[in-house]
Amino acid sequence: MNLCSYVVQNNSMKIAIVIFDKFTDIDLWLMWDLLNRVRIEGWEVKILGEKESHLSATNIEVKTHGLIDEADDSDAVLFVSGQGTRDAIADENWLAKFNLNPEKQFIGSICSGSLILAKLGLLEGKTVTTYPTAKTTLESFGVEVVEKPFIAHENIATAGGCLAQQYLIHWVIEGLVDKDWADLVVKAIQPVGEGLFFDDAEDLKKLYAPLKAKAV
Numbered sequence: 245m246n247l248c249s250y251v252v253q254n255n256s257m258k259i260a261i262v263i264f265d266k267f268t269d270i271d272l273w274l275m276w277d278l279l280n281r282v283r284i285e286g287w288e289v290k291i292l293g294e295k296e297s298h299l300s301a302t303n304i305e306v307k308t309h310g311l312i313d314e315a316d317d318s319d320a321v322l323f324v325s326g327q328g329t330r331d332a333i334a335d336e337n338w339l340a341k342f343n344l345n346p347e348k349q350f351i352g353s354i355c356s357g358s359l360i361l362a363k364l365g366l367l368e369g370k371t372v373t374t375y376p377t378a379k380t381t382l383e384s385f386g387v388e389v390v391e392k393p394f395i396a397h398e399n400i401a402t403a404g405g406c407l408a409q410q411y412l413i414h415w416v417i418e419g420l421v422d423k424d425w426a427d428l429v430v431k432a433i434q435p436v437g438e439g440l441f442f443d444d445a446e447d448l449k450k451l452y453a454p455l456k457a458k459a460v
Contacts (some may be wrong), residue, residue: 260318266328323357373404
């Protein structure tokens with residue numbers, strides 16, 4: 245059974261964004277915004293951390309929706325980046341809380357979030373990408389780092405550069421839903437006249453359509 249079939253049969257579309265103190269702000273908010281444009285019943289996006297709230301790199305307090313223990317039960321797990329990744333990969337107790345399974349989950353990172361994937365042993369034998377300032381550290385794990393915006397190997401992916409999130413999010417949405425939804429979500433943030441056009445107005449309404457209330 246492939247991963248898409250697993251998700252459909254279990255009616256599960258839970259996406260976890262993992263944060264920590266000193267995470268890069270845009271790496272959370274762009275992911276959060278794009279993922280929440282998917283209007284599919286059962287689609288649920290959560291911000292997870294080890295505490296009830298974490299401080300971003302610009303000192304903004306962000307409340308979490310749950311603890312990182314929930315990541316193992318999510319259909320997609322995405323790690324943000326920032327200086328906090330260095331503290332995270334040095335904390336064996338924090339790392340031990342993850343038991344991720346790429347056979348049943350999409351697992352990805354943006355920029356230095358790749359350091360966490362490497363420390364969890366998920367990048368062995370794979371080419372990857374990351375942010376320039378994290379390249380040397382990532383290579384110290386014996387990983388081959390390639391100068392590309394996005395690299396996916398089956399259900400594990402790394403993206404390098406904040407705006408490369410659009411490729412990472414497209415990958416997740418296409419894998420869990422379909423390519424049409426992925427294309428529409430990414431199109432919505434392109435510059436007008438360069439990927440996004442006035443003729444797209446009707447299709448864009450799908451991104452803001454109200455979801456049906458769940459039956460009690």
